[in-house]
Amino acid sequence: MAGSSLHLICNAHLDPVWQWEWEEGAAEAIATFRCAADLCEEFDEFVFCHNEAILYEWVEEYEPALFARIQRLVAAGRWQILGGWFLQPDCNMPCGESFVRQALCGRRYFAAKFGVRPTTAVNFDPFGHTRGLVQILAKCGYDSYVFCRPSPGQCALPAERFRWVGYDGSTVLAQRCGSYNSPLGQARQKVEHHLAQPAAPAIDLVLWGVGNHGGGPSREDLQALRELIASRPEAAIRHSTLEQFWAAVRAGQPRLPRHEGDINPFAVGCYTSQVRLKQKHRLLENELYALEKMACAAWVQGRLEYPAAELAAAQHDLLTSQFHDILPGSSVQPVEETSLRLLDHGLEEVSRAKARAFFALAAGQPAANPGEIPILVYNPHPFVVRTTVECEFQLADQNWTETFTDVTVCQGRRRLPTQVEQELGNIPLDWRKRVAFQADLQPSQINRFDCRLQRLPQRPARQALPAGATHHEFANGDLAVRLNLATGLLDGLAVGGVEYLRGPAAQALVLADSEDSWGMRERRYDQVVGQFELLSPAVSARLAGVQAAALPAVRVVEDGPVRLVVEAALGYGRSALILRYLLPRRGTEVGLEARVQWAEQDRLLKLAFPLAGELARYCGQVAYGVGELPTNGDEAVAQRWVAAVAADGRAVTVINDGVYGSDCSAAGLRLTLLRSPAYTGHPIGERSIVPQDRFTARIDQGERLFRCWLNAGPAAQRLARIDREAAVRNETPVALSFHPSGAGEAPLPLVVLRDGVTQLSALKRSEDGQALIVRLFEPTGRARSTTLELPALGLTQPVRLGRFEVKTLRVDLATRSVVETNLLEEVAPSG
Numbered sequence: 001m002a003g004s005s006l007h008l009i010c011n012a013h014l015d016p017v018w019q020w021e022w023e024e025g026a027a028e029a030i031a032t033f034r035c036a037a038d039l040c041e042e043f044d045e046f047v048f049c050h051n052e053a054i055l056y057e058w059v060e061e062y063e064p065a066l067f068a069r070i071q072r073l074v075a076a077g078r079w080q081i082l083g084g085w086f087l088q089p090d091c092n093m094p095c096g097e098s099f100v101r102q103a104l105c106g107r108r109y110f111a112a113k114f115g116v117r118p119t120t121a122v123n124f125d126p127f128g129h130t131r132g133l134v135q136i137l138a139k140c141g142y143d144s145y146v147f148c149r150p151s152p153g154q155c156a157l158p159a160e161r162f163r164w165v166g167y168d169g170s171t172v173l174a175q176r177c178g179s180y181n182s183p184l185g186q187a188r189q190k191v192e193h194h195l196a197q198p199a200a201p202a203i204d205l206v207l208w209g210v211g212n213h214g215g216g217p218s219r220e221d222l223q224a225l226r227e228l229i230a231s232r233p234e235a236a237i238r239h240s241t242l243e244q245f246w247a248a249v250r251a252g253q254p255r256l257p258r259h260e261g262d263i264n265p266f267a268v269g270c271y272t273s274q275v276r277l278k279q280k281h282r283l284l285e286n287e288l289y290a291l292e293k294m295a296c297a298a299w300v301q302g303r304l305e306y307p308a309a310e311l312a313a314a315q316h317d318l319l320t321s322q323f324h325d326i327l328p329g330s331s332v333q334p335v336e337e338t339s340l341r342l343l344d345h346g347l348e349e350v351s352r353a354k355a356r357a358f359f360a361l362a363a364g365q366p367a368a369n370p371g372e373i374p375i376l377v378y379n380p381h382p383f384v385v386r387t388t389v390e391c392e393f394q395l396a397d398q399n400w401t402e403t404f405t406d407v408t409v410c411q412g413r414r415r416l417p418t419q420v421e422q423e424l425g426n427i428p429l430d431w432r433k434r435v436a437f438q439a440d441l442q443p444s445q446i447n448r449f450d451c452r453l454q455r456l457p458q459r460p461a462r463q464a465l466p467a468g469a470t471h472h473e474f475a476n477g478d479l480a481v482r483l484n485l486a487t488g489l490l491d492g493l494a495v496g497g498v499e500y501l502r503g504p505a506a507q508a509l510v511l512a513d514s515e516d517s518w519g520m521r522e523r524r525y526d527q528v529v530g531q532f533e534l535l536s537p538a539v540s541a542r543l544a545g546v547q548a549a550a551l552p553a554v555r556v557v558e559d560g561p562v563r564l565v566v567e568a569a570l571g572y573g574r575s576a577l578i579l580r581y582l583l584p585r586r587g588t589e590v591g592l593e594a595r596v597q598w599a600e601q602d603r604l605l606k607l608a609f610p611l612a613g614e615l616a617r618y619c620g621q622v623a624y625g626v627g628e629l630p631t632n633g634d635e636a637v638a639q640r641w642v643a644a645v646a647a648d649g650r651a652v653t654v655i656n657d658g659v660y661g662s663d664c665s666a667a668g669l670r671l672t673l674l675r676s677p678a679y680t681g682h683p684i685g686e687r688s689i690v691p692q693d694r695f696t697a698r699i700d701q702g703e704r705l706f707r708c709w710l711n712a713g714p715a716a717q718r719l720a721r722i723d724r725e726a727a728v729r730n731e732t733p734v735a736l737s738f739h740p741s742g743a744g745e746a747p748l749p750l751v752v753l754r755d756g757v758t759q760l761s762a763l764k765r766s767e768d769g770q771a772l773i774v775r776l777f778e779p780t781g782r783a784r785s786t787t788l789e790l791p792a793l794g795l796t797q798p799v800r801l802g803r804f805e806v807k808t809l810r811v812d813l814a815t816r817s818v819v820e821t822n823l824l825e826e827v828a829p830s831g
Helices: 022-042 053-062 064-075 096-114 133-139 187-195 219-231 242-251 275-300 308-321 333-361 537-544 715-730
Strands: 005-010 048-050 079-081 120-123 144-147 161-165 171-176 203-208 237-239 373-379 385-399 404-411 418-421 430-441 445-456 471-475 479-484 490-495 498-505 507-512 528-531 554-559 563-572 575-584 590-598 603-609 615-622 625-629 641-646 650-656 661-665 668-675 702-714 734-737 759-765 771-777 784-790 795-801 806-812 818-821
Touching (some): 005 048, 005 187, 022 064, 022 079, 053 096, 064 079, 096 275, 096 308, 096 771, 133 806, 144 242, 171 242, 187 219, 308 333, 333 373, 333 734, 498 603, 507 563, 590 603, 603 702, 615 715, 641 668, 641 715, 650 668, 715 759
Parallel strands (some): 005 237, 048 079, 144 171
Antiparallel strands (some): 161 171, 373 734, 404 445, 418 430, 471 479, 479 490, 490 498, 575 590, 771 806, 806 818
């Protein structure tokens, strides 16, 4: 056929970890790359293609002579760098900024080591792809994308080759391929099978090479392909690259259909499996990007050397943890443990750098007045944050009397609503204090508060729930909550007199699951097999570990002018749940803490919120966008928040600190907290997934802690506010009791945004070390203008953002000039 060509793309899909730990992954990378280099040198027509900077880093470190061979082969056009990312991450759960760093880190590495810049991004093996990738790809210099999952039976697309459209209108060409590998010795059969398909496009590609545990090309396969190519000249079969394939496609000037959506679902259980990894990954994301903001504020004003080494190390740990068999929870248990260790290493790097930045920014704070204890709170956000601050500190000395030291937090002369709560420790002495106080935190700076102490004859008594009552009614003028004392659940929640939830809300449901870590055969989890129910006073006492023989299963544990905290003890099977409601004295946001002691196998746990209105829309935060999520009960994936919108305009929003899976239907909104399949439990036909003659460990056994924040109101209001609210709950302001010396001059705020919506998604030193990078994001889907103020630099910059636009600005510190760049921090050529 005239103009036809079949491009053979040889790769060796190599999971750095999966059924094996990283050391074995590194060993296989070295062996696979060595074999590929040998075959490149033996077969003149052959081109080997491979991606993932992490694998090349291992080869560079552990076998530098091989690395030098690869560099020569790349320079000669015999070895192609695929994709150019750090690795193939999960493509749903990392935040938008993390995807930017995957591309930025990988691109810089391959440019430095090989002098190349791929234009086709690849994620062959990840389990679905967020629509938010499109804008990121386009602004990182990619014009095309190749992926394999989900299959046509799992996700319908307008065609296997299409134009993918992002939330902001950006586009890239995209191709779905059936499989990224071929069994050893069967590459020719795979190509012949493709040639036999009557509907195959004239210009097409076949991915081949032994994969998953590496392998790649073999001499047998290359000889068979050489013979096939010679025997079928009309098919124009060639060893090729993805860039050459797309060039041939474009030469044909195709009219490709447009796809304006994500590419999901596949393996919906992966939104929840190994939830500790997901929570710690979210924590490192939050801590890393908040530290960058904090460190920039100190660095720009000459208070601190930018902690580039610590940030680079933590970022490396974060990007590694996003690998598509780590973050989704589909690896073996030793990989889970080493990945938790890796994330802890990143968090430790961040923690030490954060302390240096905090103390540098505390300069210029006045010394404390005698008898007062200062609390300093750094707000990393570019807007005023109204929040409840929690902080612990030590009194000057131990109080061994029965009296009690009360605390009032003040800001200047203004006394703030404050309550003393149970400190984290358990020393029954008036010495350590934990305070919660309501405050408005000014943007991008240290906020100063002072604790004034008062000795009371005894600790104030907490409010008690009325004996014999069936319900407790809580109201603060804006919010009304009806708590059922017989179930420990919410029978209703109203804001401004309008009902948003019906009972029983915050119900912990147990659903049937299987040994399959991925949930490969599922689209939803809807078979409820039970629910957590209120414990008896006797069992409640045993669970709490108190000396009394009985303890009410619903009780007030904190009470004051800031909030009422009610705790409920529930159980199911061999598992227990402590559910805490944090009911605010001001505002409408209800906090929930669920401490689960889980001992169930092949079961899944959801926290359910029945909605008062008729469901019309379910949506949630995704990478640099807002995803439209299913309303039929199918499992969905989102990031920091989800929102259920009723037909009459009522909306319920839920923020989380590391939960990605959920579902929503007429029955209500349900967060998926955890599941307990086997490790790497993979269904194959009708075979038993786990051995039937021994014990097999299950995922997420033991204690897990979940936090979420529930709010409600008119949909337009909720959806305009939720992204910033979720940012505050995730990138939490830093509070520390610290006595400053009084010396020095207080630094100025670094970044302030003068609108109520725009997000500061990244604030970092430029990769060349000469400028400040400010990345802004419009999170509502409505174009808007904002004013970017940089008080520390004396700059004000008007900014116009399109719907869901990510805009990157480079602020030159020497010239004070501001220019727009792409996501790789490159300025477009003038003219």
